[in-house]
Amino acid sequence: MAATSGEARRAQPVTTTAQVAQSRDVGAYRQLTLLAPGVAQTARPGHFVALAIGDERSSMLLRRAFSIHRAAPGEAGTVDVVVADAGPGTHWLSELRPGDEVAVLGPLGNPFPVPTAPTSCTLVGGGYGSAPLFWLAEVLRDRGCRVDLVLGAATEQRLFGVETGQQVADSTTVTTDDGTTGAQGRVTDALPQVLQRGRADLVYACGPMAMLRAVTEVAASHGAVAHVAVEESMACGVGVCMTCVLAVRDDDGCTRMVRSCVEGPVFRGDRVRWDAWQDGLGQVPADALGAPSGGH
Amino acid sequence: MAATSGEARRAQPVTTTAQVAQSRDVGAYRQLTLLAPGVAQTARPGHFVALAIGDERSSMLLRRAFSIHRAAPGEAGTVDVVVADAGPGTHWLSELRPGDEVAVLGPLGNPFPVPTAPTSCTLVGGGYGSAPLFWLAEVLRDRGCRVDLVLGAATEQRLFGVETGQQVADSTTVTTDDGTTGAQGRVTDALPQVLQRGRADLVYACGPMAMLRAVTEVAASHGAVAHVAVEESMACGVGVCMTCVLAVRDDDGCTRMVRSCVEGPVFRGDRVRWDAWQDGLGQVPADALGAPSGGH
Amino acid sequence: MGQEVDLSTQLAGLRLPNPVMTASGCAAAGRELQQFFDVAELGAVVTKSVMRAVRSGRPTPRMAETASGMLNSIGLQGPGIDAFIAHDLPWLRSVGARAVVSIAGGDVAEFRELAQRLGDQPGVCAVEVNISCPNVANRGLVFACEPASSAAVISAVRAVLPQRIPVLAKLSPDVTDIVQIASACVDAGADGLTMVNTLLGMSIDLDRLRPKLASRTGGLSGPAIRPVAVRCIWQVYAAMQAGLLTQVPIVGVGGVRSGGDALELVLAGASAVQVGTAIFNDPCAPIRVRDELAHELAQRGIARFTDAVGRAHATPAPLTPAHTTPAPLDL
Amino acid sequence: MGQEVDLSTQLAGLRLPNPVMTASGCAAAGRELQQFFDVAELGAVVTKSVMRAVRSGRPTPRMAETASGMLNSIGLQGPGIDAFIAHDLPWLRSVGARAVVSIAGGDVAEFRELAQRLGDQPGVCAVEVNISCPNVANRGLVFACEPASSAAVISAVRAVLPQRIPVLAKLSPDVTDIVQIASACVDAGADGLTMVNTLLGMSIDLDRLRPKLASRTGGLSGPAIRPVAVRCIWQVYAAMQAGLLTQVPIVGVGGVRSGGDALELVLAGASAVQVGTAIFNDPCAPIRVRDELAHELAQRGIARFTDAVGRAHATPAPLTPAHTTPAPLDL
Ligand SMILES: Cc1cc2nc3c(=O)[nH]c(=O)nc-3n(C[C@H](O)[C@H](O)[C@H](O)COP(=O)(O)OP(=O)(O)OC[C@H]3O[C@@H](n4cnc5c(N)ncnc54)[C@H](O)[C@@H]3O)c2cc1C
Ligand SMILES: Cc1cc2nc3c(=O)[nH]c(=O)nc-3n(C[C@H](O)[C@H](O)[C@H](O)COP(=O)(O)OP(=O)(O)OC[C@H]3O[C@@H](n4cnc5c(N)ncnc54)[C@H](O)[C@@H]3O)c2cc1C
Ligand SMILES: Cc1cc2nc3c(=O)[nH]c(=O)nc-3n(C[C@H](O)[C@H](O)[C@H](O)COP(=O)(O)O)c2cc1C
Ligand SMILES: Cc1cc2nc3c(=O)[nH]c(=O)nc-3n(C[C@H](O)[C@H](O)[C@H](O)COP(=O)(O)O)c2cc1C
């Protein structure tokens, strides 16, 4: 199994008001380029930002979390995010125009751990879940890794970054549920072949929970370790509210309800208690530390 | 006493989404030109509109009321309002830019009653309260009336429409509390002389309650009738909520708590129970119909 | 799309073409809204709570805006029952609107008298009893705060009204145990429950350093309180399902601004829904909510409104053991 | 401008440099916020309610956004008192923060034990007793819903804590008569009252047609509930002024997002203010609220924070008879 570096994983988050430098449609999504040098400086692939919706009079109090698609440090210091218009908050963000302002909090969470030595890696993205993978691919390639990419979505419009993938990865495989482009099927249908071809030791995945679970299982059956970025509802993003927990086994095999915002969002797939997660509900396993719950 | 026409006073209000055609600073205020043909068509001086703040996710549920400064019927059909940035709602409105949309409800309320025969009229405006008076002045002049204007404010910046006044009225007198322009003092200091000079039979006033009261008294002492536009907090603007009431005597001398949105906002000054209004509180006079209150 | 959905609903024998009503005190007696849409198209118009005598209400300011809500302290200003019967009821009949008449009183006798007066009036579809008003005999404590005084009012009203007129008890959320109050009302003969009235709230004027409302406290309404309304409806509906109280229809009210909001109350257990404060933002809100509700139901493939009532009480899918086939992606 | 104002306040013998605290459960034990500002600059850090044992909390989703608010159902996930004493308290001491430790229990014995453990720990400035948790012995009814069980918890805690550590009883607004509960707590020895905890609420997922929270109901917080918090503070403060219960300081909490919001609670009667949900919108909210509060006071010419406490209770100027001199214009 490949060693991954744990150094300097968490970054010092900052709160800042960013100007929107660009906003453009990319398939079914909207890509925002935000001027946020303080965030861009320390961001690494897998970090996320939390964007506030509206001003201090907004009826939507909670920030929305977005994987950083790409950060360009430097004086201008931009951070790109890819937004799916899924509800009122993301809708508000989708309508931002260049020059508008948005409050940004980040970089948050733990980024993808990267191998210390050249390793063969397969990156799997579902829908907008591919957003952080291209930057990760570049970082991995810079370290001498082989990178194979698998991108899937329900339909062509909901794929993100296929062209970029073709530029940054050694191979790019595309699947769609409806077969509008690429192979018809799921990413996990294509994954075994990609893993075999690339002899991957490491798998990185970002997308819906059901996909992450399946990717973890396929990776394991091919002797690879999966690092998956989960997406739990988060109220604070910084570790103070305990809304974003997930059942995860620690080194000693003990299951704890850990905060995905600060102890994740990237977890080793084989540590996540997938059996406790279904249909949008995250159960507290009976053997978890401090289970069962009572009180409120 | 001059006869005023009561015909066709209330208009059929409509709800519409208006585009902002123009937004510009005028002294301390912001003048908005809204494309609202349905409203412009039936509006008359003294009518008001109620503007919604933000969209269906706004935390500010209640509309804000604004006197119509001027309505230009026709195909384009514009309505102008003059907005003082006094709080979060008016601040939001002040920041609207051409092309933005705002929900408009109007025309609401009863306009200023206009005399059926040529009459000498004095119009008194305090601060942005002068906004509806210039259009009124034009209507009065069209009917052969003499129009003297008295405009007052705390300071020069808070006067509205002095130049327009000089164009549309027979005379324009300006007062400021701090003497930055015009005579130092209040509108009621200047009013007696204007009334005498113009031999006014009718006085129209719009501004803060304390001013309206004083104007009513000065008018009475000069044998003139005052029509004043009051400004009560309004939740609905259309007569269904009962928040906007004011103690007013009817023809028989009986005091009732009447809705200023539909039975006003223009009242005969000598009918308003000024004794029941002080320091932002509107009391229910003990002799009012249905007083005293209990319950909730 | 909307046309496919059967919106009709049943409230204790009263059949309504659709479940959307105005909330008491937010639509006067319907006349002013007729300028914007035909109030006869609503499920019903619930009129402002009327008392025996003409009332001038509370001093002003009577309202204050709050975050996603507002406070009001109108003080039940109104013309009194005689004028209501002489002017408002006939008008509602003349336009073909279904009238649910809300009544309020300072003591049981006043409630009884109001119900008596209404019992033989044509055009009264139902009587909603606003028990969230102060009981003059009990230090001004509102009736709805105590099971016994709530029950006393409801049974007095039920006793004098003809059986064909359903009695809806309108409950206050400001109680420790709403199921207890609901239970007392149902036992006393309420044919349905309207939930909820406003929450008691207050707001301070930071310039004048005093309460914004002349009456200091007022009723909090609007989207801010919707989670409380949903919870109250849920609790009482669940208690009915569990057999803890007799099943009667619930009329949901509190923070409904859109068809989706209305659906939330319905899924929690409401057989009809009232629109209140949202009218002040949009005078067309009640009829818009009706149309949006039809659309929301159609989108979800629910052909009959009544199939949605209480639907969220169906237990969420239990967690099954780990299995390796992932659900189809819907990215 | 802010510097001119003396922000210090007194809570039952505990002197704080300023009145702004974090709200329990919204700042963990302070460590995460230290990344954004120095928590020692706050009046105090109120820690997440701790129980005897480690607790994994409730299933997810544990939160839902609502209009100007949110619902949560964390279920008091936490490390248990031993780990809290071993890790969190020493950290707070190490950075010089004032710690108000919130405790929760399923029965009186658990509360007592927690207080006992904390009594001899250095760095405990005050203990806040979260009585809004279910009483396992009483069908899970929360302690704060009944005067007797509230009093039982408070007197047990007060009895075992050294006198120098003030006990704050944290009340639930979900009661018919908050003055009654406040009174019971003060009689049982509470040195102060924290008002209010969340309101019980619920939200339905319109796609899944089931409650959004896995635990169905949850606590409603945020600006939406501020009018309820202000009203509760006002009622209890007024009752104290009227001599109906012993005067103790009130710590206000509920919907504070800005210094102006904090001032609202203060004018209603709060001697200190907690910031909760607003932290999720802005992790710097507590320190920003402190600065904004200083500014709001300075703007109003109030040189000492304590002069603002309860100020809105001064009766509004009575209406004097008609006079003809108008007040100066301020257009
Ligand atoms: C670590 C992380 C990274 C993410 N990266 C991206 C990304 O790159 N691009 C993207 O489009 N979306 C991303 N999401 C999901 C995104 O945060 C949600 O789509 C968004 O919060 C929905 O907000 P809304 O107001 O549009 O929807 P609503 O459903 O109205 O939101 C209501 C509340 O639920 C929360 N919520 C709703 N859906 C989700 C969700 N899927 N995940 C977490 N919280 C949710 C919201 O934050 C909000 O608090 C990410 C989420 C997480 C946790
Ligand atoms: C008939 C009428 C005509 C008006 N014409 C004008 C005009 O031409 N230009 C102009 O600038 N303003 C006018 N006003 C006042 C304007 O409506 C208020 O300034 C505005 O509502 C304040 O909103 P806000 O959100 O900025 O302030 P906030 O104080 O935050 O408002 C909070 C709530 O109080 C109400 N409110 C606050 N101040 C007033 C007030 N002075 N009068 C009525 N309600 C108030 C608001 O409508 C809102 O519901 C008029 C008011 C009325 C009733
Ligand atoms: C201005 C106003 C007046 C009200 N008057 C009454 C009333 O007379 N009788 C009554 O039962 N409820 C009254 N209510 C309460 C509403 O009917 C409704 O229960 C409450 O406002 C919650 O619904 P909403 O959020 O849709 O407004 C009033 C509410 C408002 C805002
Ligand atoms: C996520 C979350 C967790 C909370 N946990 C606790 C808790 O453990 N103990 C407690 O007394 N109150 C808890 N509360 C309630 C808050 O301390 C506060 O009383 C309430 O949220 C109202 O204040 P706010 O509107 O500023 O959030 C919690 C609130 C939230 C939002």
Ligand code: FES
């Ligand atoms: S989102 Fe608050 S702890 Fe993770």
Ligand code: FES
């Ligand atoms: S503002 Fe509603 S009745 Fe006048």
